[in-house]
Amino acid sequence: MKEQHDGGPRGCRRSAAGNMKLEAGQVLRSLTVEDNNRTKPEHDEEEDDDCFSISFLRNDRLDPGVAVSPRYSLLREVGRGSYGVVYEAIARKTGARMAVKRLQCDAPENVELALAEFWALTSLENRHQNVVQLEECVLQRNGLAQKMSHGNKRSKQYLRLVETSLKGERILGYPEEPCYLWFIMEFCEGGDLNQYILSRRPDPHTNRSFMRQLTSAVAFLHKNNIVHRDLKPDNILISQKSGSPVLKVADFGLSKVCAGLNCRNSEERPAAAADSKGSNQNNIVNINKFWLSSACGSDFYMAPEVWEGHYTAKADIFALGIIIWAMIERITFIDAESKRELLGTYIRQGTEIVPVGEALLENPKMVLHIPQKARSSMSEGVKKLLQDMLAVNPQDRPDAFQLEVRMDQVTCAA
Incomplete structure (x- = not known):
């Protein structure tokens, strides 16, 4: 299984990586090292920011002579990708479980992915129950750390990260003093959508609930001018804190915030107004006026136009259609790299399976057979909606x- 990208970091996050594997029981510790209101010399770059000390130590090696206030205890590693590691953690002050994602900013492409996630999550002024919640983001370098805030032009660390991403060359961080971004987010104990669906018997009620939740999340993101660009079951997490499963769309490393874009931007230009016909939502109209050109995502969920590298937010709708179709009929494939069974719909061509989007690109007149399985209990309303998506x-x-x-209508009628 391959992922498409155009000379950047897009979409390549499946292989195991990371040079610093932390052991369970380590502690994320914060120390206030100075009075941030005092006057600082202009030449001292590292002291210009609101910093606090950060270190990673085993519990049994803490120096009893040092007065510290641990903020998070890292319990165990729960996920690993090509540019980051996710840990389950506990907030020491409240006892709440958290997810802590560590992203090493050791190359421009990794910085770009980290900043994309940061910008997407911090651009949301309101919370949504079906979008993973970011509590805080911390930038760590050379033993010093600073809480990140969106567009903070006073932070030289933040500006260096942006410069690294824009120039495509290393600006900060060396092997002997690595730079990391730490994302502290809500913890989803139910795993991802693949694990949840495939470990349980088919349940039409759960399917309908998940269809509404996923649609609500994507509508919320698009109304906030965010195109996710990598919707797939791996990036949909399950929270069970309320007693019933609640979906959380996560992993915004490939997302695009379209607010404030203009025709002169090298990656976006207005699409035809007809692309949003019938919508009375101004934000929806706006986001569908922007064409994106980085062909990114995971191939089994990529729309035909994404394979060509010329698409709008409607690509998220296509990916959502693939996910819902696979979830209802429990259609799966084996990922060639991880050997995991994953939810995903495809087209058979001889002995090979081909992503639906790629097959439609090659043969735009191809008719999709929805439902795929003869014994499917899919309603006519859901079938028609999937065909449109x-x-x-x-x-x-x-x-x-x-x-x-429409999703509310077809799931209530089912």
Whole structure:
């Protein structure tokens, strides 16, 4: 299974990586090292920021002579990708379980992925129950750390990260003094959508609930001018804190915040107004006016136009259609790299399986057989909605607002 990208970091996050594997029981510790209100010399770059000390020590090696206030205890590693590691942690002050993601900013492409996630999550002014919540983000370098805030032009550390991403060359951080971004987020104890669905018997009620939740999350993101660009079951987490499963869309490393973009931007330009016909939501109209050009994502969920590198937010609708179709009929494939069984719909061509988007790109007149399985209990309303979501022409797909309304109708009627 391959992932498409155009000379950048896009979409390549499956292989195990990371040179610093922390052991369970380590502690994320913060120390106030100075009075941040005092006057600082202009030449002292590292002291210009609101910093606090950060270190990673085993519990049984803490120096009893040092007065510290641990903030998070890292319990265990729960996930690893090509540019980051995720840990389960406990907030020492409240006892709440948290997810702590460590991203090493050792190369421009990794910085770009980290900043994309940071910008997407911090651009959301309101919370949504189906989007993973970021509590805080910390930038660590050379033993010093600083809480990150969006667009903080006073932070030289932050500006250096942005410069690294824009120039495509290393600006800060060396092997002897690595730079990391730490994301502290809500913890989802139910695993991802693959694990949840495939470890349980088929349940139409759960399917309908998940369909509404996923649609609501994507509508929320699009209304906030965020295109996710990597919707897949791996990036949909399950929280069970309320007693019933609640989906959380996560992993915004490939996302694009479209607010404030203009025609002169090298990656975006306005699409035809007809792309959002019928929507009375201004934000939905706006986000569907921007064409994106970085062909990114995971191939089994990529829309035909993404394979060409010329697409809008409607690509998220296509990916969502693939996920829902696979979830309802429990269609799976074996990932060639991880050997895991994953939810995903595909087209058979002889002995090979081909992503639906790629197959539609090669043969736009191909008719998708929905449902795929003869014994499927899929209703006519859901079948028609999936066909519209997976239309080869993005202008024939509903936008996120229209989809939310139609999804409520077909799941209530089922």
